[in-house]
Amino acid sequence: MVFGTTHKVRSHRLGRRRKKGGNRMVVAPWIVITLVCVLVAAGLTWGFVALMRSGCSGPMYRVAIAAAPSIAGSIADAAHEWEATGPEASTGQCIGAEIREVSAADASSEFSGNWDEKTFGPRPIAWVPDSQAWVSKLAASETTAAFVAGEPLVLGQASSVLAVPNSKATELGWVGGEPPTWADVLTQAQNGTITLAAANPRTSTEGLVAMLNAAGDGSGGFSADAMTAWKGATGTGSLAANADDSLDAYAEAPDPTRAITALDYQVEDFNAENAPPDPLVPVIPDGSGVGAVATYLVLSGGWVSESDAAIAEQFGDFLKGKVDAGEFEDPEFPAVDDPEAALAQTTPETVGEAVEAWQVGRETLRVLFLVDRSSSTDTESVSYGGQDLTAGDAAVQAAIATVRDMESTYQVGVWEYGVGAGEEQPYREVTGLTELTDDGRDTLETDLYAVSENSYEGGSPLYDTLIAASAFMDGQAADGAVSVIVVFTNASKDEVSEGTADDTAAQLAASTKVYTVGFGETDPANLTTLATATGGSFVQAPAEGGVLDAIGS
Incomplete structure (x- = not known):
């Protein structure tokens, strides 16, 4: 199997439901009196904080700090305490810290490329990973070593x-x-x-x-x-x-x-x-010398200005004071007796060697989904997953189930195609190649549901789309990575693109492997011709799902 994994389809998360309505409740007088007292006390507290802050002026300026979710709450509490003391910049402006939850793995990956501000907020000035091993991993690379050249503060350790x-x-x-x-x-x-x-x-x-x-x-x-x-x-x-x-x-x-x-x-x-x-x-197996050592680190990347770094260092000094006094407490990361020994658990050399050795033999799979949204996908009804759906909706459900089944190391992108889908071409990039972290899966799932709302009048321009997609994926080729295109369609023929299935197959030969997944009454002849020319195959979509299991190498 190309995808080589054991699968389990999960139900779509719907979130918590909110209660509606309810009888009007009469409020007892003593509750009102208590509430008034609380509000008065809150007003006094606010006034005290405002008085404390009277030394700085202007709107609050906060630096962004990326913190692992497991320790972000404690860092946010400390940031609130720090701001209450009225810290100010050298210019006299009020300053503070904005804590954003970003997993250490996501942050490490983003530092290595272009930071995704839409997903993770602005590039951080300081970083709180839940393991110093991530810092060592970045320090092992010449590209990112300079980003983590500062001295980290040990906050605590999990085993x-x-x-x-x-x-x-x-x-x-x-x-x-x-x-x-x-x-x-x-x-x-x-x-x-x-x-x-x-x-x-x-x-x-x-x-x-x-x-x-x-x-x-x-x-x-x-x-x-x-x-x-x-x-x-x-x-x-x-x-x-x-x-x-x-x-x-x-x-x-x-x-x-x-x-x-x-x-x-x-x-x-x-x-x-x-x-x-x-x-x-x-x-805890004997010889487990590496724990999850949570640290605070002011970053040194080119995006970090001296003034922002100075603010992050002020907050770091505040954190250090709490740690030294035994006042920084996180339920997941108890304090350590010997911070130097904790930091020495990992080195860039050791982590770099281990990560490189682990990656040998582990292929990164890059998959591009091509989802047909031409008018034929709305006119045919098929049975999929125990439901009667349009062929287009079944294709989207199959794509979502496939994303859920894939390995977290895979990268997946989505294009939709139909006449008029793009400004100057019959296809549109919906999602770029995205690594299947939790956030990545959620993004792809959301984008695929959005695709199900689209429909384009006219035929199915599969040939032109496949040629463009193949050129795109060929350009993504890298050592240790395998590229695959998966087409989801119920169309039997392409009467929109120039050329024939045989012409297109000849152009696709020796390019990215293609799998074509057909829904409903699809005639597999053309879809088989396109797929086998690349070493792939045609797959009739299983009625109960499990497309990934049907795709062979």
Whole structure:
């Protein structure tokens, strides 16, 4: 299978429902009196804060700080405390800090390219990753090393653990006895005693620190043999995007053989929230010298002005004062006794070697969906997923299900096509190639639902669209990456584009592999001709979904 992964279709998240209506409630007088007292006290507090702030002037100027979601709340609380003291710039202007939740993995990826301000807000002046390992990863690259050249402040540390069902951990002697070594864990995984559910090191802190621990040489360095064993135990295909995905899967279908890479607080939260019959216990394999060390770091990128850096450093000094006084408390990241030792857990050299070795043999898959929105997609009804849908809506649902099934390391883009879809061409780029982080999946899903609202009168300009898409994907070629185009359509012929299916197939030969997915009464002849010319194939869309399982290599 090209996509090589085990799949599970999840239901679409609808969010929480709000209650409507309700009877009018009579408010007791004592409640009113209490409320008035609270408001008066709040007014006095506001007046006190305003008095404290009277030393600065002008509108508040805040610098952006990107913080991992697990620690962002504590950083935001500290920022509010700092602002209440009335900090000011050298010019006398009131200053503060705007905390934005950005996962360390997303921030690390964005620093390496063009920061997506639409998704993550303005480029940050300071960064609070939930593991110093991400800083070491950036420092290992010549391109990004200069961005993280400052001195980080250690805020706290969570432990890297394996979340193991109590029954299995007890059976293996991992509870109440000597902890296993990582070599023991990997041996048990390779012989089938346990299944190692590893989180992806590219998309999660828990996955990155677990990999660094498993591939360590026992003295803070990197072992190529240990990495080989780690890759053998975790496989080179399916990896969870993060521990939450693996924990959710365990909650839905408890598996007594499953050992999940996680952080200690994630295991505690899971047991408290789910109360599983066979609770998970945190096992720390012997030799786990790398934890999730949360740090505060003022960045040094070219976008960081001296004045912004000075403001971020002022906030850093405030944080340091709280840390030194033992007043900075985060429930997920307890304080450390030796900050220098915590920072020394990872080095750019070790992390760089480990990440490079892990990536060897792991192909990055880049997929471009071409979704037909010509008028024929609205006129034919098909059965898909147990529902009667238009062929166009079934195609969109199939694309969404495929995105949900894909690996977090994949990159997916979406084009729609139909006469008039683009300004000067019959296709339109809906979503650029997007890595399947949680936010990336949400973006693609939202964009695909939006595509379902579009319809273009006229025939299906598949040939012209395929030629343009093939040229685009050929331009995305890179070492270690495989490019694929997947067409979703119910059209049998293209009477809009110039040329024939054979002409188009000849142009596509030796280019990006194409898979054509047909819905309804599609005549597969032309779609097969186009796909097989590139080494791909035609797939009749399964009525129950599971397109990804039907696509072969």
